Amino acid sequence: MQFSGMSEMNEGCIIVTGASRGIGAAIAETLAREGFTVGCLSRSGDLPARDITSAEIHARFIAAACDVTDQASVKAAVDDVVRRADRPLVGLVNNAGLHREGPSDSLPVSEFEAVMTANATSVLIASQAAYPHLRETGEATIVNIGSFFDKLGVKRNAAYCASKAAVGAITRCVAVEWASEGIRVHNVAPGYIATDLNRDSLASGPLSQFLAKRIPTGGPGVAEDVAQLVRLLFTLSGRFMTGETLYLDGGQGMAL
Known part of the structure; x- marks a missing residue:
C-alpha cells in the first residue's frame, strides 16, 4: 500500500515501546492526538500513565x-x-531503555551488557519485527530515542553512553539499508528531560543548580518537548531526510 499524503498517514498505526510512562507515554498521547492509532508496548502492558479525559484519544x-x-x-x-x-x-518509536551507572574500573560486564541490550539491541529487535509491516506501506518512519550522552564523556556512564552511541550507529545503518523501501529512520537525542520519574531530583538541589547554569535555555526540558519533535518527524512530507541524529538538549551539548 502506497501513501500519498499525511492525511492518509494519520490513518495508520505507530508502535511506541516503553509507552506506559515518562517520555514514551507523552509520545503516545501526542501521536494519538495527531490522529494515529498507537500501539503502546511496555513490560507491564499498561496504557500510558497520562491525565487523558478524552474517550476518543483512549x-x-x-x-x-x-x-x-x-x-x-x-x-x-x-x-x-x-x-x-x-x-x-x-x-515505530524505539523509546524503551535502561539507565544504570557505575565506575568504569569495576562496572560488572553483566551490567554493561544489560544496558547495551536494553538500549541498543532492543532497537534492532523492534525494528526487525516491524520491518515487514513498514515495508508494505511504502512510506514509513522509525524514530529511535537516543541521548546527547552519545557524544559526551560522562563519569560512571560508560555503559549508557556506549549504548546511546550505538543507537545513533544503528539509525544510520538501517536508514541507508531501508531507504529504498520507503522507510525513513531518525534518532532523537534528548538532554536532561524532567518526567514523573525524575522531576523531584531535577527541580531542587545541586543537580538543579548545576543544570540551570549549564543549559543555555535555563534548565531541563519536559517530556512534551520530545513528543512534539517526534510528532513533527511523523508529519514531515518527503523522503530526503533520513539517518540523522537530532539533539534536543537546550544547547547543553554544544555550550562551553
Whole structure:
C-alpha cells in the first residue's frame, strides 16, 4: 500500500515501546492526538500513565505487554498490535531503555551488557519485527530515542553512553539499508528531560543548580518537548531526510 499524503498517514498505526510512562507515554498521547492509532508496548502492558479525559484519544491506544530484549516477545506484540489495529503500520518509536551507572574500573560486564541490550539491541529487535509491516506501506518512519550522552564523556556512564552511541550507529545503518523501501529512520537525542520519574531530583538541589547554569535555555526540558519533535518527524512530507541524529538538549551539548 502506497501513501500519498499525511492525511492518509494519520490513518495508520505507530508502535511506541516503553509507552506506559515518562517520555514514551507523552509520545503516545501526542501521536494519538495527531490522529494515529498507537500501539503502546511496555513490560507491564499498561496504557500510558497520562491525565487523558478524552474517550476518543483512549480509543486510539492499543496496549500490549512485551520484553523489548526478547525477539520472540517483541515480534508477537508487534504482530498482535497490527492485527488489532486493522490498519497499516506506518511507524515505530524505539523509546524503551535502561539507565544504570557505575565506575568504569569495576562496572560488572553483566551490567554493561544489560544496558547495551536494553538500549541498543532492543532497537534492532523492534525494528526487525516491524520491518515487514513498514515495508508494505511504502512510506514509513522509525524514530529511535537516543541521548546527547552519545557524544559526551560522562563519569560512571560508560555503559549508557556506549549504548546511546550505538543507537545513533544503528539509525544510520538501517536508514541507508531501508531507504529504498520507503522507510525513513531518525534518532532523537534528548538532554536532561524532567518526567514523573525524575522531576523531584531535577527541580531542587545541586543537580538543579548545576543544570540551570549549564543549559543555555535555563534548565531541563519536559517530556512534551520530545513528543512534539517526534510528532513533527511523523508529519514531515518527503523522503530526503533520513539517518540523522537530532539533539534536543537546550544547547547543553554544544555550550562551553
